[in-house]
Amino acid sequence: MDLRQLRYFIALLEYRSFVRAADAIGITQPAFSRSIQGLEQEFGCQLVDRANKDLRPTPEGQLVLQHALRLVQGASNLVHEINQMTKLDAGxxxxxxxxxxxxxxxxxxxxxxxxxxxxxxxxxxxxxxxxxxxxxxxxxxxxxxxxxxxxxxxxxxxxxxLTVKRGVFYCRPGHPLLTKESLSTNDMFSYPLAASQIPPGVRKVLANLSGRIDFSPSIEVENYLTLQRIVRQTDAIGIGTEEAYRKAIAQGELIHLRFRNLPHNLDGMFARCGIVxxxxxxxxxxxxxxxxxxxxxxxxxxxxxxxxxxxxxxxxxx
Structure with missing residues (x-):
């Protein structure tokens, strides 16, 4: 048994196919199959159920997988730490x-x-x-x-x-809300909201304002540029950080919406960005x-x- 065989076994259970796993690893399918068979011979038991089209691991295979993931990651960490312990010219x-x-x-x-x-x-x-x-x-x-x-x-x-990031609501130029002199949060909830995953604090504030038990955006995607593109082509209202959209708002590509009854000074309306x-x-x-x-x-x-x-x-x- 060696780390190479364990890596192949992990790949097999990731791709659930000898052909796809071998292709991802970059070796021939026969060589890949021989490696898995050698691992099974080493343990003296079958590690995958070949009768199952999904190639599910046997109970022994599941145990091997748990240890294999730790061993392979541990070896990777060791190499990584040795290579980068003192130098920044590699790794x-x-x-x-x-x-x-x-x-x-x-x-x-x-x-x-x-x-x-x-x-x-x-x-x-x-x-x-x-x-x-x-x-x-x-x-x-x-x-x-x-x-x-x-x-x-x-x-x-x-x-x-890191520095606190202020949250903003924004829309496209020409949005129907821009014809109103004053906006309330009732106006906001009349349109779809587009955002990335909303932190619990902000979600709670929006739920309270909307009169709901919980709140989830109508459009959710973890990409601010994608959200911006969607908002610019629809009547959806976007939610994000001022820092991320400052340039687009300054250039008039997006409009910063201000709601009179929104609790701007509430800590939950800010993103406490930091390093974890x-x-x-x-x-x-x-x-x-x-x-x-x-x-x-x-x-x-x-x-x-x-x-x-x-x-x-x-x-x-x-």
């Missing part, structure tokens, strides 16, 4: 971010990081805070940038706040350097727009 960095930071903060920070460390292979995924948390727990990423309120109370995670990592997990040199760059870019952006966070209070000032 790979993997992290994640929510859709709001992916618009400006993360691309600007990555550009700065790549200019400083061009030999580090940098990969980041964009997803909801919920899925990023699971990816971090599976060691698929070293850290991520998202709303930290969901992780602050969990001792498994370590959080580092695992407690007790040693970050690579590349990850530490990327986090330093993110903080630099975030603070520079806040200074440029005249926003600052009051220490320990989560207040925002213009």
């Amino acid at each position: 790979e960095l993997r992290f994640g971010c929510g859709p709001a930071p992916a618009v400006a903060l993360v691309p600007d920070a990555v550009a700065s990081f790549v200019n400083r460390h061009p030999k580090v292979r940098t990969t980041f995924i964009v997803d909801s805070w919920e899925k990023l948390g699971r990816a971090l727990g599976r060691d698929e990423i070293e850290f991520f940038i998202a709303d930290i309120r969901h992780f602050e109370a969990d001792p498994s995670f370590q959080t580092q706040p 990592s695992r407690t007790g997990f040693r970050l690579s040199s590349a990850a530490r350097a990327m986090i330093e760059t993110l903080i630099e870019v975030d603070q520079a952006g806040a200074a440029q727009t005249g926003i600052k966070v009051a220490a320990g209070q989560g207040e925002i000032h213009h």
